[in-house]
Amino acid sequence: MEKKWWQSSVVYQIYPRSFADSNGDGMGDIPGITGKIEYLKKLGVNVLWICPIYQSPQDDNGYDISDYRTVYPEFGTMEDMKILIQKCQDNDIKIIMDLVVNHTSDEHPWFIEAKKSLDNPYRDYYIWRKGEDGQPPNDLMSNFGGSAWEYSPETDEYYLHFYSKKQPDLNWENPKLRQEIYDMMNWWLDQGIAGFRMDVIDLIGKIPDQKIKENGPMLHKYLHEMNEATFGHRDSMTVGECWGATPEIGRLYTDPARKELSMIFQFEQIQLDKKPGGQRWDLKPLYLPDLKCVFSKWQTELEGHGWNSLFWNNHDLPRIVSRWGNDGDYRVLSAKMLATLLHGMKGTPYIYQGEEIGMTNVPFQTIDEFPDIETQNIYQERLKAGFTEEETMYAIRAKARDNARTPMQWNAEKNAGFTEGIPWYRVNPNYKEINVEQALADPESVFYHYQKLIQLRKEHEVMVYGTYQLLFPEDEDLYIYTRTLEEEKWLIVCNFHxxxxxxQCKRAGQVMLSNYTDTPAAEKITELRPYEAVIYQMESWDANHGERGQDHSSDFEADIELV
Structure with a gap:
């Protein structure tokens, strides 16, 4: 594959509402982001993914857009955005924008016009159907609960919405609609951004009459057309949110020869702590061999035919140190272990704001403390389905999107330094112990571990382009794998528990990074302590172990003894 700048990049995701408030109104904003660029440069990231900052009624925290070319006033102005873009460019940081084109807000001018009459010029920008005997056209369900169809009395028809009823789905079969989208994308690229993260992009090829939601037959045609009409002729980065992707589908999206996307977010690993056939609220413990199987499948099957995105967290997911680490006594060690495991793999790593200081899930107890629209709807649905209040709240505390959306914890002062006003959302009460100021003052903090991981990627091509090979797939505690690039081989060893x-290891190797200060060289190691994670640079292969540059991972496994 041709080398691209985004393959060696590390992306930092910002949820603007909760990142930094510059004017004291209690909500994060664009100038707040601009004021933290030096901090992000110190961390070492070189791409910012910024969640939606467009004009929006905020029914779904900005993912309901009413004007794609206007900034939401509480976030700032277009001039503020231009200043941020320039500040990032001055610091060698690129920006990718969240692109939400599966749906708009019901307050978008297109929809306001579309619902007026059956023959309105904007009618076919959305998806409308007649009902059946006073009922919705079919039994498609919204991802936020309830029917995916909403009745519109103006024309006695239903419109489709796979999310909130205030987020009507766009009709991608309409070429005029597609051209409007492409014009808007080019407008933002002309402002100086470097690409897009594409929200639920696998839904744009939907065929609701056949109950096809993800991966519709026209999906890849639309994406190829989009590529040709917009970012394909620029040095851009794109990543698609694709909940229904398999490695086979992933290659369709990301094989450079197909001219679609740079990479995708697939969520197979994110499903591993829910009961089979259940919702994500139906919890079960993570079984480490399952995680190894999923990660390794994607690492192996995209090799040479696409590119992986690597992530634990985002604005829709709970904090990983609470989810699969240990946010009590081992918070720092387990956060570093999880970072090492992920950043050691092949692909582009993503860091969600606060992940780099080990922020945790919230300890809130009542449903009133979880304002997210999805959480509120699921709470009602679960109670109606017969789950107890205790069961429902336990699942919500574990998995709710709210966990990721509490304000960034900058210091131990009032409101964690996020705002001088009243924060839009409660700050996690542990901010006095977990915050940026504390992390920067502690050379052994989670922050500096992330900084070192990013630096390793910048300095050693094996971390970017090296082939991945899993060792000991059935071990229930240890995740061990190698990265190999020509004659160089690195060994990544993580104790997940x-x-x-x-x-014991019969091979010699020097420690490149560990989350313990006294981890010995590879040939001297005798044990892995709780959550210990280490990256070794192994000595080169010699004549006793075959030709240099070949992958001898199976031989390598024989030289490691586990007890």
Whole structure:
């Protein structure tokens, strides 16, 4: 594959509402982001993914857009956005914008016109159907709960919405609609941004009459057309949110020869702590071999035919240190372990705001403390389905999107330094112990571990382009793999749990990074302590172990003894 700048990049995701408030109104804003560029440069990231900052009624925190070319006033102005773009460019940081084109707000001028009459010029910008005997056209369900169809009395028809009823789905079968989207994308690219993260992009090829939501037959034609009409002729980065992707589908999106997207977010690993066939609220413990199987499948099957995105967190997911780490006594060690495991793999890593300081889930107890629209709807649905209040709240505390959306914790002062006003959302009460100021003052903090991981990627091509090979797939505690690039081989060893495990290695290797200060060289290691994670640069292969540059991972596994 041709080398691209985004393959060696590390992306930092910003949820503007909760990042930094510059004017004291309690809500994060664009000037707040601009004021933190030096901090982000210190971390070492070189791409910012900024969640929607467009004009919006905020029914779904900005993912309901009413004007794609105007900034939401509480976030700032277009001039503020231009200043941010320039500040980032001055610091060698690129910006990708969240692109939400599966749906708009019902307050978008297109929809306001579309619902007026059956023959309105904008009618076919959306998806309308007649009802059946006073009922919706079919039983398609919204991802936020309830029917995906909403009755519109103006024309006695239903419109489709796979999210809130205030987020009507766009009709991508309409070429005029598609051209409007492409014009808007080019307008933003002309402002100086470097690409797009594409929200639920696998839904744009939907065929509701056949109950096809994801991966519709026209999806890849639309994406190829989009590529040709917009970012394909620029040095851009694109990443698609694709909940229904498999590795086979992933190659369709990301194989450079197909001219669609740079990479996708696939969510197979995110499903591993829910009961089979259930919703994500139906919890079960994570089984580490399952995680290894999923990650390794994507690493292997996209090799040479696409590119992986690497992530634990985003604005829709709970904090990973609470989810699969240990946010109590081992918070720092387990946060570093999880970072090492992920950033050691092949692909472009993403860091969600606060992940780099080990922010945790919230300890809130009542449903009133979880204002997100999805959480509120699921709470009602689960109670109606017969789940108890205790069961429902336990699942919400574990999985709600709200966990990711509390304000960024900058210091131990009032409101965690996020705002001088009243924050739009409660700050996590642990901000006095977990905050940026504390992290920067502690050379052993989670922050500096992320900084070192990013630096390793910048300095060693094996971390970017090296081939991945899993070792010991069935071990239930240890995640061990290698990265190999020509004659160079690195070994990544992670203890995923609190127990100590015995381990010996017959190969020599120097420690490049560890979350313990006294981890020995590879040939001297005897055990892995709780959540211990280490990256070794192994000595080159010699004549006793075959030709240099070949992948001898199976031989390598024989030289490691686990107890």
């Amino acid at each position: 609190e127990k100590t495990r015995k381990l």
